[in-house]
Amino acid sequence: MRAGLTRGVGLAGALAAVLAVVGLLPWLSGRDPALTVLRARSAEQEPTAEALGAIRADLGLDAGPLSLLSGWATGLLRGDLGTSWVSGTEVLPSVAAGLQVSLGLMGAALAVALLVAVVLAAPVLVRGRGTSGAFAAMLAAVPEFLLATVGLIVVGVWLDWLPTSGWQGPAHLVLPAVALGVPAGGLLGRLVADALPAVLDERWVELWRGAGVSRGRVALAALRRVLPPLVPQFGMVAVGLTGGAVAVETVFAVPGIGRTSLGAAKSQDLPLLQGSVLALLALGLGVGALAALARRRLLGPAVRDAGLTLPAARPVRVAPAVPVALAAVLVAVIGYGLLRDPYTIDTAARLAPPSLAHPLGADGLGRDVLARLGHGAAATVGTAVAVCALSWLLAVALGFVPNMTSGLSDIANALPPVIVGILVAAVLGPGTGGAALAVALISWPPLAAHAAALVQEVRASGFLLAQKAIGATPRWILWRHVLPSVTGPVARHAVLRLPGMALALASLGFLGLGAQPPAPEWGLLLDESRAYVERAPWAALAPALALALLAGLAVSLSAYTRTTGKDLPHGG
Numbered sequence: 001m002r003a004g005l006t007r008g009v010g011l012a013g014a015l016a017a018v019l020a021v022v023g024l025l026p027w028l029s030g031r032d033p034a035l036t037v038l039r040a041r042s043a044e045q046e047p048t049a050e051a052l053g054a055i056r057a058d059l060g061l062d063a064g065p066l067s068l069l070s071g072w073a074t075g076l077l078r079g080d081l082g083t084s085w086v087s088g089t090e091v092l093p094s095v096a097a098g099l100q101v102s103l104g105l106m107g108a109a110l111a112v113a114l115l116v117a118v119v120l121a122a123p124v125l126v127r128g129r130g131t132s133g134a135f136a137a138m139l140a141a142v143p144e145f146l147l148a149t150v151g152l153i154v155v156g157v158w159l160d161w162l163p164t165s166g167w168q169g170p171a172h173l174v175l176p177a178v179a180l181g182v183p184a185g186g187l188l189g190r191l192v193a194d195a196l197p198a199v200l201d202e203r204w205v206e207l208w209r210g211a212g213v214s215r216g217r218v219a220l221a222a223l224r225r226v227l228p229p230l231v232p233q234f235g236m237v238a239v240g241l242t243g244g245a246v247a248v249e250t251v252f253a254v255p256g257i258g259r260t261s262l263g264a265a266k267s268q269d270l271p272l273l274q275g276s277v278l279a280l281l282a283l284g285l286g287v288g289a290l291a292a293l294a295r296r297r298l299l300g301p302a303v304r305d306a307g308l309t310l311p312a313a314r315p316v317r318v319a320p321a322v323p324v325a326l327a328a329v330l331v332a333v334i335g336y337g338l339l340r341d342p343y344t345i346d347t348a349a350r351l352a353p354p355s356l357a358h359p360l361g362a363d364g365l366g367r368d369v370l371a372r373l374g375h376g377a378a379a380t381v382g383t384a385v386a387v388c389a390l391s392w393l394l395a396v397a398l399g400f401v402p403n404m405t406s407g408l409s410d411i412a413n414a415l416p417p418v419i420v421g422i423l424v425a426a427v428l429g430p431g432t433g434g435a436a437l438a439v440a441l442i443s444w445p446p447l448a449a450h451a452a453a454l455v456q457e458v459r460a461s462g463f464l465l466a467q468k469a470i471g472a473t474p475r476w477i478l479w480r481h482v483l484p485s486v487t488g489p490v491a492r493h494a495v496l497r498l499p500g501m502a503l504a505l506a507s508l509g510f511l512g513l514g515a516q517p518p519a520p521e522w523g524l525l526l527d528e529s530r531a532y533v534e535r536a537p538w539a540a541l542a543p544a545l546a547l548a549l550l551a552g553l554a555v556s557l558s559a560y561t562r563t564t565g566k567d568l569p570h571g572g
Helices: 002-023 033-041 049-059 065-077 091-127 133-141 144-158 171-200 203-210 215-251 257-267 270-299 321-338 369-398 402-413 417-428 432-459 462-469 474-496 498-510 522-532 538-564
Strands: none
Touching: 002 065, 002 270, 002 417, 033 049, 091 133, 091 171, 091 215, 091 257, 091 270, 133 171, 133 538, 144 171, 144 215, 144 498, 144 522, 144 538, 171 215, 203 215, 215 257, 215 270, 215 417, 257 270, 257 417, 270 417, 321 369, 321 538, 369 432, 369 474, 369 498, 369 522, 369 538, 402 432, 417 432, 417 498, 432 474, 432 498, 474 498, 498 522, 498 538, 522 538
16 A cells, blocks of 8 residues: 555656746746747847847746746647747647647557557467567567668658658558558567467467367457456557657658657747647657556456566577677778778769778768777767666666655556657767766666665565674665665676667767767767658668677677576566
């Protein structure tokens, strides 16, 4: 009871803190909002002190943070999200229109995800075992922005089968829905396919088959047995769609709420940004609440309080040579690129195809793509290492107070990196530091959960009771026994998540929220190449393949660790 109350208070406090940050964006922003509004209203007008003062007074920006937050909250309770600083129109209709488009896209993406999940799980129901675990894990690891860019190049440009931008009809929905739905479907299919073999080995399945129950009824019953424990994970997948929609809508120029929020952040249209982030946050929390309700309905009143758990999933088998080979290819490409200059501009080589002089071609300014790919590893992977270390330190500290941080963890899990990146960019401006902070803010919950489980296990062990009996002090026990038993396993867990953190940083760079030109960052390289993807697709394929190798490395490391049974708890 006390733990549940603490969790509820923590969740309410974390949600209030996020809402306060959103409401205080005009005050927290490092830029002068009055200058943004002046430029939007009249680009020719001089930004004199009198003109800027008049705008601040008109918008109420001269008031302190408490007055600003109170006014925003009062308007929010009345359903008034304010007026756009750029267009001068009401924010609420723009947010509603964008949300309607995004809901349509997410609905189509969810249909694609369910179709992919059915295809991946069907062999398990038919044969009792599946062989697509590694393939499903690979699909789940591919970032939406990467799949969207590759789909745009191959299907939209090379094959010219489908439109590559806009929102005029069903044909424009296909590529965005596939790019958004396939990774989600890979994760859903992997969850179900991993859990089904253990369920099909349970005693009741044998009894049903012996009684002559049809294969179809057994399969449906097995699915019903599998789904309740997995519904929260399904909810997290749906929450992830809100973050992936930002990148996918940007690639295909879909006028959804994700693209609206990104545009508002870049133009410093803070009222529109506040409304868009609120819509995305409400969407994520609403999906989580629906997932919890669906789980309760699936469990039924008999086992609702006790819950339902699944046996441990069977690990994906990956040979140790696979991550070694992927890492070797990445190291070779990066090492060769580091020997070249990423900033030298050769106008005669603009958009040059791969050759001996430029093994991966040249970009739109004539810079060597291989050199920029190699040096970009420092910005992408190097920053991910710093984020990984910060998340590890934070997780170890918070692992000792799990009840106090549970609510904050729920909020962090409900916020995709892109949404946090947009908020951080609105306050600090786009840059590598802001992107690193955004990823760090949402990377610690799984590590902290692992640390908390280890702390609880160590504290309950018999040898600690013996240490206390012989007079060991709590500080001595902490430094000599508890911390060494926690820091090592959590550090290895954090290293496994390093490629995923690098992919998250690359996604923020791709959206213009991370490293800024002319920095050679992988996500930024992919974004810069989109402008001339029809003439020089190799410039986009090079960073795309590097990111795909990184995703494959993440899957291989995770699968190898699960296979060898090292340190990770179930579901880690």
